[in-house]
Amino acid sequence: MPTETPGLPGRRRQAAQNDGAILDAAREVFLADPKAPIAAVAKRAGVGISALYRRYPAKEDLLRTLCQEGLHRYIAEAEAALAEPDPWDALAGFLRRVVEADVHSLTVHLAGTFPPDAELGRAAARADELATELVGRAAAAGRLRPEVVVQDVGLALEACAAVRVPDPERTRDLRRRVLAALLAGLTGDAAARPPLPGPPPQPGELSWRWRQSAE
Structure with missing residues (x-):
């Protein structure tokens, strides 16, 4: 029987919400200034820079996804x-x-x-x-x-x-x-x-x- 992992759906849900917020913020930030630092995206999205880097290790990864x-x-x-x-x-x-x-x-x-x-x-x-x-x-x-x-x-x-x-x-x-x-x-x-x-x-x-x- 698989091990129960209480809270995992919640973590996944939060990760999905963070990702959506990051992409929305990145779109706004980079449309205004394609040379903006990735820290500006984290600030606009309201997430920690570490959370952003876990999903997108480099700015190029984020731009490519957009x-x-x-x-x-x-x-x-x-x-x-x-x-x-x-x-x-x-x-x-x-x-x-x-x-x-x-x-x-x-x-x-x-x-x-x-x-x-x-x-x-x-x-x-x-x-x-x-x-x-x-x-x-x-x-x-x-x-x-x-x-x-x-x-x-x-x-x-x-x-x-x-x-x-x-x-x-x-x-x-x-x-x-x-x-x-x-x-x-x-x-x-x-x-x-x-x-x-x-x-x-x-x-x-x-x-x-x-x-x-x-x-």
């Missing part, structure tokens, strides 16, 4: 969108949900601050694969301007993530406005619009920050 969580949310939203029947509604709804969740802010702020590992690379590849499928479906249905490529979606998300004012609710409103304007420019009667200037972004062109961190 980015992985963002990618997993992106992937989950993309997979849900692919189950929707209308290709344009699927793509537009996916972008709105990603912007609402503020997923891309972490990528913009943390890219290049630590070397990605294999798991992060696999998640990034899966995210790109799903986004490519969403864009391809919308293009095949005639709902996208013909010159739009999947990398334009990344640029749209970066543009929305760059919008930030002190009031969080106002930030959300402004990001919704920017995304609505961007979506209007991606679809519609292409013949009535001037072509997009310059060559489109190339595969891998927007990931230069991650390559820099690995060097």
